[in-house]
Amino acid sequence: MCSIGEEDFGDEGGAHAMIEDIKSLEIVDEICKKCSNEKSVINIIYAMCKTCFLHYVTHKFRASLSASKIVPSNSKVLLNFSGYAPDVCILDMIDKGLLLEYHKKLRFELEIIYIDEDCLNEGNDINDLKRRYERIDKVKKILEQFVKFKCHYSSIANKYIVLPLDDIKENDMNAVINDEIKLLAYLKSLKSSTCKQDYVDIIRNENLRHIANQLNCQFVFLTDTTIDLAKRFISNMALGRGSSVAFDVSFCDDRVKSIRFLRPIKNVNMIEVESYIKLKDLDVIGAQKEISNTNQLSIQNVTSQFIDGLQQNFSSTVSTVARGCSKIAPYKKSNQSNHVNGEISSKLNQTSASVTDINQRCYLCKSFLDYQNSETLYAIEFSRFVSEAAADIEHILKNTEKIEEKAMSEVNSNENEFKKHLCHGCRNIFIGSSDDILAEIFQ
Amino acid sequence: MVLCKANCGNKAILKRPKTGDALCKECFFTAFECEIHETITKGQLFKSGDKVAIGASGGKDSTVLAYVLKLLNERYKYNLKIVLLSIDEGITGYRDDSLETVKKNRDDYGMELKILSYEELYGWTMDKVVSVIGKTNNCTFCGVFRRQALDRGAKMLEVDCVATGHNADDIAETVLMNILRGDMVRLRRCTKIKTHSNEDAIPRVKPLKYTYEKEIVMYAHFKKLVYFSTECIFAPNAYRGHARMFLKDLEKIRPSVIMDIIHSGEQIQFKENIKKPVLDICQTCGFVSSCQPCKACVLLEGLNRGLPKLGIGKKSKGERMIAQQNLERIHRVKNDF
């Protein structure tokens, strides 16, 4: 059968065709198209000199902040920093922005958090304090390139430990090792790399919120670039997180009102970041933050490789995906008109209305609960019960309503106090794990 | 030996990708059919007395759909009149063979069959289109023409709805594809089980929305259904190919990913300012369209004018091309005198 569906053709017809990149980043002796003065050093949309290019990247960063007007003067902002190119790029722009003259000056106070995730990489020996300290020392050196900011150290395994980064000594890391062992043991009880990575992403956000709160910061800057958004958009869709993906790819993630996550360089791509770093000769740990254990097959890793592949030859597709991120909304419209077809939605709504209201949040990821009227989740549960009963079709015919009730009850998790408080994506983290493992997160 | 989950005592012959449950052959048939029945009743896809056209391509999906719909119609007394509607794109070595399969379905299931050809509708076969435009954009023509041809056929047959063989994998793949090309309007629409292009239009329904492709293949195999399984001989669409391979890789890691993607596609919310297409009637051909004239008419005009690229690129570009050609014509007319 022809694989082309009618959904393939918009009003633009085949304008949707995937466009292969024309590789023309090379610069022939050209004059900067912007200032028509200096010799160009880079060709992004057009040939630009160093000054104009740096201005262009900085403008993207500052425009996102000024357009949103979310950060009031004198706010305290926490930057999530691990020393990679995007982190250093944004820090450099803030560093320079704070020194500018009156009307251009950035008006917030910045502190920096370094979250130690060394333990997550399975190849690493967490007890090798020397190696671990070298890493932190490297981060400290990178930070020395800038004005003195208050820098803090924490571990992914314990959000309560927040130490001044400068004072960290080799032996201080003994303080987190026990927590790291505990975290690793917990991760081991989750059934797949996909689940583990998803869980870590959630606790990282949770830790950032907690630490920001402790440090009296109302905002956290995340250093996601265009390609990070594209990857997260698609992998979160595949993880079943469609209802909350907008929070994870938008400029402002305000699912928790008191601590908002901002992504001020989401419109900057990796070529721009790397060129910025190169032109300013900045020291970094690496180009892009590597995900731990990339050799393992997981939804996130396979998506990441898929997008990296597109970036190689179809980079405009990556920007298209990232642009799509700005068209989706995290909040539900007041009138739910999504699933009007079928009686199932009304039934599901009736049974769930008493249990949960529409604004109830997921205990883990803090997004809205999304299972109440899902016909798709119902279809999965129905499938499970009908498989169990499939030996006797007469029985199914006679007991259809009972099977339907059981399936609906499963979707709404009437029997499981824990699952009731989790969105579909977070429930997926615990696929195949025992209820005890699930119960632990509620303690 | 793995035993059937349904406790019938038989050996399991497959593991269901949606839930991981292992079933024997007979129990698989029962569960497979009951689920489609559930999808039909819960989604209220049909009403008693409806005349339903199955968009029949001869492929596994529409063949299984025809077989199962006939069976459920009898088992649960839906009281439907089911007919087959096929589109002959005029692709030698592909469609002519698959149409033979559809004819066999017609005879096996005792259903009326209507075949509509691009040639009679548009005056062009796909063979001819490809000979003019080459193999780069032919899928655009084929897709746009087919979409309208199904509407036309449904109208001719006076049916109440058209059932298509889109399965769960197809829908998940379309969700991914629409994200890859940034088409939020279609992303919103593609997960719907029932689509009305407007109030007068004949609705399309997808009874296999929650059925995995793997199970459709298994069902057809065990039931020994005859279907046609060659891919279209013309170049496949690059986006589909990419999205499909990616989805298969994801499915190997977590088979439930297909349902998760459909769920995600349904749950995703859009900003208010995303324009929704206003569906209207094309003033040239009278069929439903979101633009004037409709895509099929623009493409057809391009072919007939000898400007086959018309309508493939951006709209404005097409308009410029027409204006240019009209201008040239005026010039020629002037110079003739």
Ligand SMILES: [Zn+2]
């Ligand atoms: Zn310049």
Ligand SMILES: [Zn+2]
């Ligand atoms: Zn959640």
Ligand SMILES: [Zn+2]
């Ligand atoms: Zn059995």
Ligand SMILES: [Zn+2]
């Ligand atoms: Zn038309």
